[in-house]
Amino acid sequence: MTSILQIKDLSKNFGGLAAVDAVTLNFEEGRVHAIIGPNGAGKTTLINLLSGDHKPSAGRILFKGKDITTKPPEAISQLGIGRSYQKTNIFPSLSCLQNCWLAAQSRLRSSMRFFRPAEAYDDVRSRAELALEMCGLTGRRDTIASEMSYGEQRQLEIGMMLATEPEVLLLDEPLAGMGTEEATQVISLLRTLAQSHTLILIEHDMDAVFAVAEMLTVMVNGQVLETGTPDQIRASKAVREAYLGEDMEEMTP
Ligand SMILES: Nc1ncnc2c1ncn2[C@@H]1O[C@H](COP(=O)(O)OP(=O)(O)O)[C@@H](O)[C@H]1O
Ligand SMILES: [Mg+2]
Numbered sequence: 001m002t003s004i005l006q007i008k009d010l011s012k013n014f015g016g017l018a019a020v021d022a023v024t025l026n027f028e029e030g031r032v033h034a035i036i037g038p039n040g041a042g043k044t045t046l047i048n049l050l051s052g053d054h055k056p057s058a059g060r061i062l063f064k065g066k067d068i069t070t071k072p073p074e075a076i077s078q079l080g081i082g083r084s085y086q087k088t089n090i091f092p093s094l095s096c097l098q099n100c101w102l103a104a105q106s107r108l109r110s111s112m113r114f115f116r117p118a119e120a121y122d123d124v125r126s127r128a129e130l131a132l133e134m135c136g137l138t139g140r141r142d143t144i145a146s147e148m149s150y151g152e153q154r155q156l157e158i159g160m161m162l163a164t165e166p167e168v169l170l171l172d173e174p175l176a177g178m179g180t181e182e183a184t185q186v187i188s189l190l191r192t193l194a195q196s197h198t199l200i201l202i203e204h205d206m207d208a209v210f211a212v213a214e215m216l217t218v219m220v221n222g223q224v225l226e227t228g229t230p231d232q233i234r235a236s237k238a239v240r241e242a243y244l245g246e247d248m249e250e251m252t253p
Contacts, residue, residue, distance in 0.1 A: 001029065001031070002028065002029045003026040003027060003028055003029070004027055004028065004029040004063065004167070004198050005026075005027040005050065005061070005062070005063055005081075005168060006061070007024060007046075007049075007059065007061050007062075008059055008060045008061075008062070009022050009023075009059040009060070010022070010023045010024070010046075010058070011023070011222075012042075012048075012054055013057045018222045019042045019222050020045050020049060020056075020222050021222035021223045022058075022223070023042075023046065023059075023223065023224055025217060025224065025227065027168070028198070028215070029198055030198055031198060031214045032190070032194045032198075032199040032212050032213050032214050032215070033198075033199065033213065033214070033217065034200075034201045034203060034213035034216050034217070035200065035201070035202050035217045035219060036202075036203070036206075036217070036218055037218055037220055037225070038220065041220055041221065041222070042219055042221070043202045044172055044202065045222075046219070047083065047172050049061065050081065050170055050200070051073055051076055051077075051170055052071055052072050052073040052074075052075070052076040053073055053083075056069060063076075063079060063080075063081065074106070077106065080165070080166050080167040081167070081168045081170065082162070082166030082168070082169055083161065083171075083172070084154075084157050084158055084161050084169075084170070084171050085157070085172055088157055089160075090145045090156055090157055090160065091145065092145050092146035093146060095141065095142045095143060096132060096137050096141055096143055096148075096159070097129070097132060099145055099156055099160055100127075100128035100131045100156075100160055100162075100163040101124060101125070103128075103131070103159075103160035103161070103163035104124045104127040104163040104164065106164060107163075107164040107165065130163075131162040131163035132159055134159065134189075134192075135162060137152065137156060137159055140152065140156075149182070150178070150182075151178045151179065151182030151186070152182075154174060154175075154176075154177075154182075155182075155185070155186060155189070158174065158186075158189065158193075162193075166197070167197060168198045168199075168200065169193060169197050170200050171199060171200070171202065172202045173203055173204060174186055174190070174203065175187070175203060175204075175205050175208055176204070183205065187211060187212060190208075191212060194212065201213065210230050213230060214229065214230075215228070215229060216228060216229070216230055216232075218233060218236075218242075220242050225238055225239060225242055226239050
């Protein structure tokens with residue numbers, strides 16, 4: 001397997017708190033790698049470091065072998081690492097298509113600089129339409145985002161990420177706040193996306209995690225407690241003791 005993203009001794013301190021504490025991890029190309037752990041474990045901070053939203057206090061991040069540690073979020077998005085946020089991050093007064101359009105525009109292919117405006121326009125439009133189709137919202141094309149259900153808004157957010165044509169998707173709790181039906185739909189979307197992308201997924205819903213993840217990392221107090229396949233994590237004594245403890249049945253899919 002080839003690592004598409006590697007992090008080495010990565011740390012992020014907030015004052016005296018090590019939110020991410022010397023984490024070393026490899027993310028294999030094409031895999032679904034879930035990061036789990038209790039609230040405050042440092043999962044979102046780790047994603048923020050990978051997306052460039054936070055600058056690390058120490059350590060390195062490599063994407064396809066190249067150091068991207070100090071790159072700003074726009075540059076990281078342009079390289080092909082897309083992210084969704086734990087809280088929805090859409091433009092509420094715009095339609096679904098317009099939201100995807102803006103996202104597509106934010107990552108105009110550099111080659112497009114040499115094309116005429118009409119061609120660049122067509123490129124953005126077709127990527128916005130494709131992203132809408134992939135996230136399952138073609139039927140909601142002209143619906144104003146704020147008029148949709150919470151679940152659909154989260155789906156739209158995934159669409160906006162797809163409009164930037166990422167290779168790696170960073171997903172921070174994509175199922176949070178969803179009903180069962182909406183969650184089922186998004187899990188099936190994640191499975192589809194997993195066929196052609198690398199997914200790094202933070203999720204609380206253990207059924208969903210064990211249904212889609214091929215690799216799991218358990219974080220506690222900013223550190224990696226264990227990384228392994230779902231079977232290895234289920235069997236891990238350290239994980240049982242430190243994280244799941246009394247609630248082991250949650251891990252049985
Ligand atoms: N911007 C910030 N400023 C200060 N502390 C933060 C900030 N972001 C996160 N933290 C702290 O870092 C720790 C890890 O938070 P977070 O990464 O959000 O955990 P998780 O996503 O696993 O719940 C928590 O103690 C949180 O309070
Ligand atoms: Mg979080």
